[in-house]
Amino acid sequence: MILPVITFLLLNNFFITLTTDSGEAVTSGGVIPMDYLGAAGLFVAMIVTIFTVEAYRWIKNKGWVIKMPDSVPPAVSRSFSSLIPAAIILTVVFIVKVLFEATPYETIFNLIYQCLQQPLYALGNSLPSQMISEALISLLWCFGIHGDTVVSSVMGPIWRGLSAENLALVSSGLDPANIICQQFRDVYLIAGGTGATFSLLVCIWMSAKSPELKTVAKLAGPAAIFNINEPVIFGIPIVLNPIMMIPFIIVPVVLCVTTYIAMSLGLVPLLTGIEIPWTTPVFISGWLAGGWRAVILQIINFIIAIIIYFPFVKAVDKQFLDNAKKNELVNKEVIYEDSCL
Incomplete structure (x- = not known):
């Protein structure tokens, strides 16, 4: 449940551009933009959730997990078994984020919203x-x-x-x-x-x-x-x-x-x-x-x-x-x- 939220936030750019009273554009970093935390980010949220869950299941079925001895409590064992799948998924998502930053769209949110979501909303x-x-x-x-x-x-x-x-x-x-x-x-x-x-x-x-x-x-x-x-x-x-x-x-x-x-x-x-x-x-x-x-x-x-x-x-x-x-x-x-x- 936590991993899709992390991947969703990771795909965003952690900065916003503000305009001062004098008309100067100022970029502020280290923040979570609110633009795509509502309806505009709905499609990306669904895509990210499906990808994360299915990728996590596929990696675990492959056996790419840390296996602890039977003497270790189940709660601790499950925590360790999720480390490698989570690391792989977050690495892939981070690479996608970096690649999109080199495009005119800057984020996958902008791509989905401009090319898919807006036309669908107009149709719907x-x-x-x-x-x-x-x-x-x-x-x-x-x-x-x-x-x-x-x-x-x-x-x-x-x-x-x-x-x-x-x-x-x-x-x-x-x-x-x-x-x-x-x-x-x-x-x-x-x-x-x-x-x-x-x-x-x-x-x-x-x-x-x-x-x-x-x-x-x-x-x-x-x-x-x-x-x-x-x-x-x-x-x-x-x-x-x-x-x-x-x-x-x-x-x-x-x-x-x-x-x-x-x-x-x-x-x-x-x-x-x-x-x-x-x-x-x-x-x-x-x-x-x-x-x-x-x-x-x-x-x-x-x-x-x-x-x-x-x-x-x-x-x-x-x-x-x-x-x-x-x-x-x-x-x-x-x-x-x-x-x-």
Whole structure:
């Protein structure tokens, strides 16, 4: 746990440039710059952590460690066994640091931020990107794949980085700048879980007559309050269901558009980057994120989702009822034939 932190700090340049009141640039050494200790250093932090852990494991598996006698206490033995792997990793990282100092980028932080992180942030902080992400998440769920995990492994760092930028701006007394961020999705797009399926349950409670849908809605309701919707996805089911796939993909995309427009027009305040757990119930999350205006937007999104889901729920409900009638007729025929025999 300590070694990735050391390597992360070692890759930085331990000096900062300050400008005096007279306009003179003064370089001060022996300090840790704060520029990349926030969102800007997120990608390097992940890369460094993966490299350090995997390199440490590889070196230990090779047996390049100091082995102590069995009489030595385990805590002391583990301390000595980590010396050589740590020395090798820190040496490699230091060489990388020196090599980057000879380039125009000066540090690996500048390279990653300018060539990778900034373009990704620009891509992630756009309405089309968010719409594609939401559609892909729902589409993967439709085939039984955990879409949130797959897509968030790529987009999650970008969304959280944008949240961190908003939080830094607010902490400095400025207004948040990014509409798209992690809380954009957690607060406005997943009421009941991916696909805003709490609205789907409301549709079932309002209009469904089949016992199958009513039972699923009754069992899935408590979990949906906390945005957990696997009982809905696999219970109705939505997975491999060509009828329910359609609204399940459309709803989050539409809600993404309405939320983005509301924020861009200033009708709803931008999110401040404060982490609100995704399991926070709808309306409570809106109040915590943006007050009464955020709650009103959640209500509007909720109604839109109900309208989209409604005809598809009626179609699935009709299928269940028709199947029940067919099964009832078949059972009556079987009983009649048995009585005749």
